[in-house]
Amino acid sequence: MRMLSGCSYNCKKPLIGRIVKNGTESKYKYNSILVTDSPTKKAIKHLGVVTDTKEIDSSLLSSGVPFFLGVARTDELKVGDVIRLNPDGVIDVLYEKESPHNALFVTEQCNCSCIICPQYTTKKKSDLTDSVLELIPLIDPHTPTLNITGGEPSLLGDNFFKIVQFCKKYLPNTALQVLSNGIRFSDFEFTKSFVNINHPDIQIGIPLYSDNDTDHNNIVQTNGFYKTIKGMHNLALFQQKIEIRTVITALNYRRLPQLAEFIYRNFPFVIHIAFMGMETRELARQNLNQVWVDPYEYRQYLEDAIEILYLRKMNVSIYNHQLCILPKALWKFASKSISLWKNIYISECGSCTQKQLCGGFFASCQDIHSKYIHAL
Amino acid sequence: MNNAKPYQLLPFRFMRLNNNKFLVVNEVGEYIFLPNENFDKLVNYTLDRQCSTFLDLKAKHILTDTYVAPAIDMLAVKYRTKKAFLYNFTSLHMVVPTLRCNSNCIYCQVSKKDPNAVGFDMDKKTARKTVETIFISPSPCIKIEFQGGEPLLNFNRLKYIVNYAQKLNKKHKRDLVFVVCTNLTLITPAILKFFKKHNISISTSLDGPCDLHNKNRPLQNNKLSHGKFVANLKLSRETLGRGNVSALMTTPRHSLDQFKKIIDEYIRLGFHNIFIRNLNPYGGAKQESKTIGYAIEDFVSKYKDALNYIIELNLKGTYFAESFATLLLQRILTPFTTGFVDLQSPAGVGIEGAVYDYNGNVYASDEGRMLAAMGDQEFLLGNVTTTSYSQIFGGDKLRSLITKSCLEAMPICSHCALQSYCGADPVRNYAEHGDVECHAATSNTCKKCRSILLYLFELIERNDRDINRVFWSWINRSPFEGRAEN
Numbered sequence: 001m002r003m004l005s006g007c008s009y010n011c012k013k014p015l016i017g018r019i020v021k022n023g024t025e026s027k028y029k030y031n032s033i034l035v036t037d038s039p040t041k042k043a044i045k046h047l048g049v050v051t052d053t054k055e056i057d058s059s060l061l062s063s064g065v066p067f068f069l070g071v072a073r074t075d076e077l078k079v080g081d082v083i084r085l086n087p088d089g090v091i092d093v094l095y096e097k098e099s100p101h102n103a104l105f106v107t108e109q110c111n112c113s114c115i116i117c118p119q120y121t122t123k124k125k126s127d128l129t130d131s132v133l134e135l136i137p138l139i140d141p142h143t144p145t146l147n148i149t150g151g152e153p154s155l156l157g158d159n160f161f162k163i164v165q166f167c168k169k170y171l172p173n174t175a176l177q178v179l180s181n182g183i184r185f186s187d188f189e190f191t192k193s194f195v196n197i198n199h200p201d202i203q204i205g206i207p208l209y210s211d212n213d214t215d216h217n218n219i220v221q222t223n224g225f226y227k228t229i230k231g232m233h234n235l236a237l238f239q240q241k242i243e244i245r246t247v248i249t250a251l252n253y254r255r256l257p258q259l260a261e262f263i264y265r266n267f268p269f270v271i272h273i274a275f276m277g278m279e280t281r282e283l284a285r286q287n288l289n290q291v292w293v294d295p296y297e298y299r300q301y302l303e304d305a306i307e308i309l310y311l312r313k314m315n316v317s318i319y320n321h322q323l324c325i326l327p328k329a330l331w332k333f334a335s336k337s338i339s340l341w342k343n344i345y346i347s348e349c350g351s352c353t354q355k356q357l358c359g360g361f362f363a364s365c366q367d368i369h370s371k372y373i374h375a376l
Numbered sequence: 377m378n379n380a381k382p383y384q385l386l387p388f389r390f391m392r393l394n395n396n397k398f399l400v401v402n403e404v405g406e407y408i409f410l411p412n413e414n415f416d417k418l419v420n421y422t423l424d425r426q427c428s429t430f431l432d433l434k435a436k437h438i439l440t441d442t443y444v445a446p447a448i449d450m451l452a453v454k455y456r457t458k459k460a461f462l463y464n465f466t467s468l469h470m471v472v473p474t475l476r477c478n479s480n481c482i483y484c485q486v487s488k489k490d491p492n493a494v495g496f497d498m499d500k501k502t503a504r505k506t507v508e509t510i511f512i513s514p515s516p517c518i519k520i521e522f523q524g525g526e527p528l529l530n531f532n533r534l535k536y537i538v539n540y541a542q543k544l545n546k547k548h549k550r551d552l553v554f555v556v557c558t559n560l561t562l563i564t565p566a567i568l569k570f571f572k573k574h575n576i577s578i579s580t581s582l583d584g585p586c587d588l589h590n591k592n593r594p595l596q597n598n599k600l601s602h603g604k605f606v607a608n609l610k611l612s613r614e615t616l617g618r619g620n621v622s623a624l625m626t627t628p629r630h631s632l633d634q635f636k637k638i639i640d641e642y643i644r645l646g647f648h649n650i651f652i653r654n655l656n657p658y659g660g661a662k663q664e665s666k667t668i669g670y671a672i673e674d675f676v677s678k679y680k681d682a683l684n685y686i687i688e689l690n691l692k693g694t695y696f697a698e699s700f701a702t703l704l705l706q707r708i709l710t711p712f713t714t715g716f717v718d719l720q721s722p723a724g725v726g727i728e729g730a731v732y733d734y735n736g737n738v739y740a741s742d743e744g745r746m747l748a749a750m751g752d753q754e755f756l757l758g759n760v761t762t763t764s765y766s767q768i769f770g771g772d773k774l775r776s777l778i779t780k781s782c783l784e785a786m787p788i789c790s791h792c793a794l795q796s797y798c799g800a801d802p803v804r805n806y807a808e809h810g811d812v813e814c815h816a817a818t819s820n821t822c823k824k825c826r827s828i829l830l831y832l833f834e835l836i837e838r839n840d841r842d843i844n845r846v847f848w849s850w851i852n853r854s855p856f857e858g859r860a861e862n
Contacts, residue, residue: 211435213442226446233453255431262435265406265711266450307841311848312710 001105002093002341006050006071009061011087016094016134017047019081027079031138035077039067048085050074082138084131093341095139101339102143104132106163107151112181113221114207115287116247118279118364121151129159136166145175154184154194161197168199175201177243182206183224185231195238203241203271206232209252211262219251229266236269243272249291253298256305264312273309275302276337277320281364288368295325296372303327323358325370331357338362351375381421383430383441386451390415391793399833404454405707405796406436409837458796460713461720461728466769467515468717468729470523470742471506471537473498474530475734475749479559479601481581481593483628483668484660486742487749488525491596497530502736505760507540509732512765517551521579523731523742528562538574555579559593560608561601568615577620578612580605582645584631584638592628609645624651627675628661628668635682643689643696649850650686651699652679654824657807658746672820676827683831690846695855702850704825704832707797710851717741719799719825723781726757726774736760738768740777743803755803777802780812788816794829798822 017033020026025034025042034046039056043049048066052074061067066085077083080097095102106128110121139146146167153160167176176199185191185204206228210216213225235242244263248256256275263273277295278284284291295302302318309316310333318330319337326334336359345360352358352375361369390400398415401407410418410429417423418439423430425441433439440447475496477488489496498506510518520541527534538554545552554576571578582605583592589602612621625631625638635652642650654675655661655668686698706714717724718741725740732738736759739745744755755777758768768774781800783789792798801821802812809815816822835843849855 212431215431226443229446229450233449255428258432258435265436265454268711311845311852313852 004071004073004091005089006068008087008089009067010064011066011085013087015048015066015085016082016131016138018138019077019079019083021079024079033083035074080140082135094135097140099340103147103149105149106132106153107156109155110150110152111155111183111222112224115219115221115283116249116278116291117283118281120282126151127156127159129156129163132163133166137170139171141171141173143171143174145177147177147179149179152181153178154180161193164197164199168197172200177203177205179205181224182228182231185234186227188234191234191238195240203243204235205243205245207245209246211255211259215252232267242270243274244270245274245276247276247278248298249278250293251291253293253301256301257308260305260308264309264314271315273314273316274319279362279364280368294370295321296370299327303330306330306333320359322373323354324374324376325372334359348373348375382425383421383439384444385439386437386447388438389791389793389795399793400438401793401796402436402438403451404458408432408436454711457711458713461715464515464517465727466513466730467517468519468521469510470521470729470731472523472525472734473527473533475525476529477524477526478529478561478596479526479593480596482664483626483655485656485658485746487659491529496734498533498734500536502761503533503537504540505736506732507537507544509760509765511544511548519553519555521555521557523557526559526562527556528558528567531567535570559601561595561604563608563612568612572615580623582623583625584634585641588631588634623647624653626653627655629670632670632674632678635678636685639682639686643694648695649697649699652682656743658743659749672823676824679828680831687843687846691842695849697850701832704797704829705847706851708832718801721783721799722778723800723802725777725802726769727778732760740774741803747807754806777812786814789814794826797829798825
């Protein structure tokens with residue numbers, strides 16, 4: 001997530017609030033955080049104040065209201081964004097009103113250790129429910145979509161259900177996308193409780209790396225393949241919306257066409273399949289030698305897999321790929337899928353005529369990308 | 377020595393395709409072509425667990441080197457999906473409002489009566505009991521298909537049945553649809569208005585261009601039918617919409633060499649598919665077999681030529697499908713169930729479709745009625761006026777028929793590699809051999825299905841991107857998107 005920092009005053013504990021600016025101070029009645037160049041006395045009626053100014057009137061500081069001074073890039077904060085002010089001066093941007101890629105980060109704990117995982121995860125207990133429940137009511141109710149991610153969200157059990165219930169209550173018009181490895185859903189009763197929340201628009205995105213347990217389990221580093229499949233079948237029994245997400249790696253690209261056929265034969269009910277380029281952070285970066293493959297090398301496998309699914313009327317997309325390394329026939333499947341705050345283009349892209357259509361790169365891929373990137 | 381096997385085989389069937397390779401098919405129709413060498417290794421437990429063939433077989437649940445139970449669970453889910461046609465019980469209800477007909481087709485299989493014959497119309501009481509019996513079926517979808525004779529010769533009774541069914545459906549709330557099988561010659565704007573109002577679609581017969589159609593399907597007074605057919609086809613489409621008028625063709629001997637012309641005529645008249653059907657051994661077709669019959673091998677050979685011609689047409693940009701190939705391709709290439717009464721296992725007779733004759737007699741299939749018209753009541757299940765629903769559809773006769781029509785338990789069929797794509801037609805078997813069980817070695821249906829399936833597999837094995845796209849355009853019922861870009 002996007003992060004800023006400054007010098008914190010009067011901030012004893014983390015505070016979550018919504019951004020207002022000069023002229024929109026009264027937009028939110030509670031939990032408002034003012035972002036301003038020149039704080040005045042009026043500023044102290046807010047929950048907190050963020051400013052790029054390094055020095056302010058000491059009478060303002062003595063009000064006891066938390067002030068964050070000398071914060072660079074405050075222009076990145078927009079009215080309606082939700083941020084967390086931390087006592088150490090770090091400002092976490094929890095929700096960006098204008099971004100299509102917002103996520104509720106609910107736990108760092110995961111029961112898989114995917115060797116291409118770009119997120120920090122831990123096997124220890126981690127539960128961020130309290131702050132997420134604080135965040136949800138502050139999110140703009142017109143937000144079209146919201147991810148629930150981790151770690152593995154379903155490990156929170158009842159708290160996971162509580163988060164979904166909160167979304168249903170405060171954001172009834174927001175489509176939810178849960179990113180889950182599906183293993184918890186192999187428990188029929190768990191799935192039933194989840195379905196009983198009766199959220200009006202929720203989808204589960206589940207990673208499936210291979211058409212066989214040996215290859216899949218090797219990537220997720222746990223014996224999860226058949227549990228994930230059982231989870232998908234349980235969700236399908238309740239007619240839940242399931243998406244399959246497949247990150248393409250050196251370990252699974254050769255069987256992408258077979259995986260496509262496997263998906264069609266066993267999970268024809270899934271509403272979407274995403275073939276995804278790797279985000280080379282965390283474990284993915286540590287295991288780079290083992291997992292990295294130049295997307296140019298697998299383009300034919302990808303094209304065959306897409307053809308198989310497309311002919312079978314399955315809804316398929318390509319995420320995180322650059323147009324210059326995809327066969328033109330695949331362009332219509334490519335999606336601009338990278339969250340705005342970590343989406344970059346590299347120097348070769350400067351003169352490219354297709355840049356507007358292209359999804360670009362993860363910031364983490366600055367130095368690790370296809371050798372065949374070129375301007376079109 | 378360690379006797380433990382490195383992997384376990386799961387249920388599959390196989391056949392030798394030629395000197396070089398085998399076709400291996402699992403219980404739910406997923407297939408793989410294996411060179412002799414790999415097949416030998418597979419069954420001798422010496423296949424390398426790292427090779428791609430091994431993983432292909434594993435992904436198709438033909439073997440496993442890890443867990444067995446979850447693989448069986450996945451197969452079970454797919455098996456239920458493939459056999460889903462069994463869930464709903466009888467959904468196709470064919471009703472014969474009259475056996476009178478104004479056509480005089482050379483191959484008439486139903487032993488129709490003259491237009492002014494007396495005593496072959498369904499009376500009102502029988503019609504009422506028929507509709508009431510139909511609605512006892514538990515199926516959420518009810519299709520009432522009017523057969524004949526020419527059902528429009530008793531249009532009043534047809535109207536009564538439609539109205540009464542819709543009245544009953546207010547309470548039953550089924551997905552209720554109607555189809556009228558008609559030669560189109562008696563269609564009038566008033567009839568079409570009724571069809572439109574009640575959402576009734578038309579299934580008609582077209583045997584080819586003018587001379588051929590007139591030769592096969594003259595009217596009773598020797599009048600020609602093609603001109604009237606074309607004019608009324610246009611009228612029907614204008615009122616009901618193109619999608620609500622479909623056509624079937626039948627193949628007497630002299631049509632065998634005319635498939636191209638027949639296909640061209642279908643396209644000229646704006647149809648997007650053709651069902652190339654061989655003659656059934658009933659009624660006129662059986663009596664006249666010396667003049668219009670042929671060996672099934674001849675039909676298959678011409679069928680293949682026709683299929684190639686149709687594929688070529690598609691590759692050149694004309695979207696046009698062959699219905700039998702489409703059905704078999706759906707069974708080979710998709711995980712889904714297909715509704716086709718004549719080729720299911722267990723057979724679809726009675727449990728998927730049933731026929732209500734003009735006199736109230738209920739038969740297990742339309743062919744059962746055809747046999748009855750030839751004097752053999754073997755497939756009579758009862759009569760709507762005298763027999764209860766449970767006696768008709770739950771009686772010993774139908775149970776015995778179904779029990780004897782599971783390919784899974786039939787000699788030869790039980791281990792045939794093509795079983796997953798095939799089906800049993802006990803009535804046809806009975807007509808051909810005097811036995812409801814399938815006699816694969818001598819059955820014409822077996823010869824036909826087997827040859828056509830193997831030909832389709834030949835085309836599938838080529839893995840030609842363009843042909844694949846044509847096949848899927850048929851399965852998806854949407855136009856071919858053009859050749860692959862290179």
